[in-house]
Every structure is written in C-alpha cells, then in structure tokens.
Amino acid sequence: FAESAARLLAVHRELLAGGDVPELNLGGGFGIAYTAADDPAPIGELAQRIAETVAAGCEELGIPLPVVAFEPGRSIIGTAGLTLYTVGTTKDVLVSYQDDAETAVRRYVSVDGGMSDNARPALYEAQYSARIANRVSDAEPALVRVAGKHCESGDIVVDADYLPGDVAPGDLLAVAATGAYCWSLASNYNYIGRPAVVAVRDGSARVIVRGETEEDLLARDAAYEGVKG
Template identity: 85%
Template sequence: MADPVSVVGRSEAPPNPLAPSWLHVPDDANALVPGLWSRTTARTEGELVVGGVRAGELAQRFGTPLYVVDEQDARSRAVEVRQAFDRAFAEIGTAAKVYYAGKAFLSIEVARWMDAAGLYIDVCSGGELAVALAAGVDPERLGFHGNNKSLAEIDRAVEVGIGAIIIDSIQEIGRVAEAAARHGVRQSVRLRVNSGVHAHTHAFLATAHEDQKFGIALEHAVEAVAEIRSHASLAFRGLHCHIGSQIFGADGFAESAARLLTLHKQLLAGGEVPELNLGGGFGIAYTAADDPAPIEELARRIAETVAAGCEELDIPTPVIAFEPGRSIIGTAGLTLYTVGTTKDVPVVFEDDGETAIRRYVSVDGGMSDNARPALYEAEYSARIASRVSSAAPALVRVAGKHCESGDIVVNAEYLPGDVEPGDLLAVPATGAYCWPLSSNYNHIGRPPVVAVRDGEARVIVRGETIEDLLARDTGYRGAASAESASKERSHA
C-alpha cells in the first residue's frame, strides 16, 4: 500500500544562495510535490511506484534511462479534457472538438488511447499520419498541420480521406486543391492565421507573433479565404490560430478568440464558416512554482468569451476546436535515470568573495532524451526514486553524460544530501516533447517507452541499441558484407 513520506526529519538546512528565487528548501526532500507527478505515482516502503510498478523493477527489466508513461493517467486526462470542453460549450449552445496534439508524444498505443477517449488527433508530418493510421484511427478524425507540407504528404493526406488540412500559406491552397481534384474529392481545410496574441513564454514557444513562420496575418485572411473558396475541390471549414505553449490562464485565449470572431463574421458574408479552432498550449506544472489553471476553468472562461463575442457580433456560435497535447500526456510521463557520479563544485561570488557549493549529479541520459532544458531553458524537478533519506537537503544540478556543458536535465533542485552513485533518479512531467525531441547525439540510443498500469509494464516503443545505430551506417554494412565475402572465399 502506498504511503506518504513522513518518516524523515524536517529540513533545517538554510537556502543555498545559488538556488533560483522560486526554489525553496523543502521540509522533506523525498516528498512528491502535488501536481508534478502522475496520479498513480506514490512511494511504497520508500520506493517510487507508478502504475503499481516499482521503480527498481522497471530499471532492472528495461534499463535506464527509461521513459515511463502512466497509462491510466493519460487515458483519464484525455477523457477529462474532452468532457470539460464538451460541457462548457454545450452550455453556450454549441459543440467542441478536441484534437490530441500528436507532436507532444505519438505512438500507435497512445493514438489508440486518445481515439478510445473520444478525441480527434492532430498530426503534422507524413510520419505522424502513418502512426495514426497504423493505430486504426479513422482518417476523418485527423487534422494535418505544418508550414511546409510536402506534395507527397498532401497527396497522402487527401488520398486517405483526412478530416481537415490546415492551410498555412497562400502557395499551399493550390497544392491542396490540385491533390483533391486529382483524387476526385472535396477536401475540408482550415486557414491558420496569426491573431497577434501570444503567450508570455520563451520566444521559441510564442508562435503567434506576426514575424514567425506559421500562418497568415489577419489582414491577408479574407483574400486567402476567397482563394480557397474559388476552388471547387476545397471546402472551407474555418480559421485556426495557436497563441503559444505552456499557457497557465485563459486571458490570451479570450483575447485571441475575440479578434478571430470579428474576422469570422466578415467571412460569413461569403459563405459558411462552421468552425473556429483556437489551438492548444495549455500548460502543466514542472516545478513547485508552477500553478496552471484547471482545464475545467479554462474551458468555462473561453466558452464565456466566445458566447459574449458571438452575441455582441450577432452571429451564430460556431463549433469550437482545441488541440491540447502537453496537458494530456505531459504529467502522465516520467523519466528514470541512474546516478553515475556526483561532485561538489565551489562557486565564488565576485561581489563579496563568499563561496557556495553546487552539487553536480550526473545521470546516464541527458539532452539526447530531454532537449527542452537546452532548447528553452525549461525547468524540471527530480526525486530519488529507489529510496528515502533523512539527510538534509542539498542544492543539486542534474547533468547528463553528453559532451556539452549545457547538457542539463534539472537546473536546480534540492535532493537529500547523501544522493550517491547507483541511486535511481526520477524526473516527473516528461511525457510531452521529450521522446519526440530525442536524438542520437554522441551515438546514444533513444530510450524505450514503457506503459505501466495496474501493476503491469509493457514496452510501447522499443529502445535503440548500438546495433540499431550501426545498422544505419553503410560503412558498417559494407564491412559486414566484406567480412562475409571473405569467409565465403576462405571456405571455397
């Protein structure tokens, strides 16, 4: 039976001056901060357990680094998100469509979970489309994004009967129209526009600036929609906008919706506009300092804004679509690592000559399995997964094993001061964007992904071995062929 960690002493350690201002010394450096971990994650006899499976068992069976996805958590969040938007928009007399943003993390199993939860799925490449189709998802329940879809990707999407293609540029209109005409279908499309509203996050995440690669400026939208409507092979479904990522409140969505509804009314003069897609970007907690609004609150507030806007403009309320990804799969995942080395690094403050200690805890993964800290300066948390400790908290920086000084997994965290080689370390909230952004930097294979549920664990994405990496190198194949031919000659 899971139990809270309450057997260790409370912290009397003073804050380390190297710690960021938002990071506080915990009373208990073993305790799991609420909101950061999947719903089935707890400690049993001191050991971290997720989905009813002990961390030590997972590490022993599958090795580390290891992506772990709490299947029950992911499935339940998908249903809860859909129900929250269904309820909120039913109350204002319309319907909601919820697309799971596959870019957060997509595998055949995950696509099946989302489909079973009643979600549509958003893909943005031929590969993601292939995964969704392999999962048996009805193509009509798919949307295809991307600022530079290839002709082959467009043709394949139209061929399989995809539900909607999101037009991202003027040039793309003709390409989709031609593919649809060639296949003898009328393809539904949306037009991605930039509302001028953006999330106040890292610049690379704020994807609704006018000066960026996605979408069309609002002032060009009427012209673009007229071009879409001029093609008999295209059916215009409505506008699409995405204001950014890791958004904690509803204000940005409300402002963006208000601007889009004004344009929506203009477009109604030329024909039907049955839908409006407000995108995704709902945030999750990565640290104790993060406080995202509950999805029910976001859905209600956005619905109220849409209802008020439609009433003011005297237009029918369209079907409203959303594209959450991180908020469904992010907290459902964690990554397990094994500690390899620790070292204390003295840091001297130039202003007063005082010295503070930062402890580097190096693990067997890093930026190849979680690129977000290096890309976005993203913050994460960590806990020892294999045991609890009564040692006083110490400020640590969890580093990876790659040949980069910026290879940081967790920039700042307080862990028990006796963290040592061989400890298992768990980093929560890695279900979104970690596996999709993973790489083979330094010729390290991508870790497997394991789903856990009701005490059972199974691999849903196989990890890569050194043999896998070598198999793609034609020099290795040539060497193997040459060796084989040599052996054949020697036996002739």
C-alpha cells in the same frame, strides 16, 4: 487564451464571408506544473472563461456560435510521463552569488541521459524537478544540478533542485512531467540511442517503444566496398 479567442473570432468572421465555417480551432498550450513553483489554471476554469469570451464575441460580431475545438495534448500527457535515469558521477562545486560576495556548494549529479531525451532545458530553459526513486533517505538536502552525459555546457536536465545529500552513483532519479515534448523531440545526439518507453498501470508494466541498441544505430550504415587493384 481569452485574448487569443477574441482575435481569432475576428478572423473567423472574415472567413464566413466566403462560406460556412462551422468549426473554430483555438489550439492548445494549456499549462502543467513542471515544478512546485508552477500553478496552472484548472482546465474547467479555462474552459468556462473561453466559452464566455467566445459567446460574447460572437454576439458582438453578429456571427453564429461555431463548434470550438482544442488541442490539449500537453495538459493530458505531460504529467502522465516521467523519465527514469541512473545516477553516475557526483561532484561538489563552489559557486559564487550576491555579486561574488558569498559562496555556496552546488552538487552536480550526472545521469545516463540528457539533451538527447529531453531537449527542452537546452532549447527553452525549461525547468524540471527530480526525486530519488529507488529508496527513501533522511539525509539533509543538498542543492543539486542534474547534468547529462553529452559533454555540452547546455546539457542540463534539472537546473536547480534539492536532493538528499547522500545521492550516489547507482541511484535511480525520476524527473517528473516529461510526458510531452520529450520523447517526441528525442534524438541520437552524440550517437546515443533513444530510451525505451514503458507504460505502467495498476502495478503492471509493459514496453510500448523499445530502446534503441547499437545495432539500431548502425543499421543504416552502407556496406564498405574496398578498393581493388
């Protein structure tokens, strides 16, 4: 982010030759923790380092300090959202590793959604984590891969995580950090209706975007006019 700011300041100086440019937009891209392995820099630390870089760069280039704007959408909304799925079929598959010298069991857990409501794993190999949301279990953990319902090899919701070994059809599965670039990228892939969006606060819930029905999917179909004669 500091390097990006430094490079944009050079462009900013060139633009100043044509007149006043009071604002410098440095964009967004601030990371969030999608899994326990992620450790994003705190916003306060990023802001301080960027401010220092901009101040030093303006002094070096001999230009006035601009108003600096940001677009921190994902860092605000990303962790505020999660996706709830219902578990369908589960299946254990034997997989090889370490040059096929060893084998292990991976449990595939299917859910009632997938790449139509979260395209990021298929598009970018994005990583997510999952937890059973409807109950507490003390079963031994099992290595799982959460798969969608769209009959595509790339339709993976969670590539690898551990869930209680008794995960079963009907369980609710929560996938965290789906507040950004999931619903906004959702589609009717394989003619699947997009899910509802529910806002929750202080124990109260309300639907803010209703889920699509079959009638919604068919609403744009033109009426059939039979051939006469």
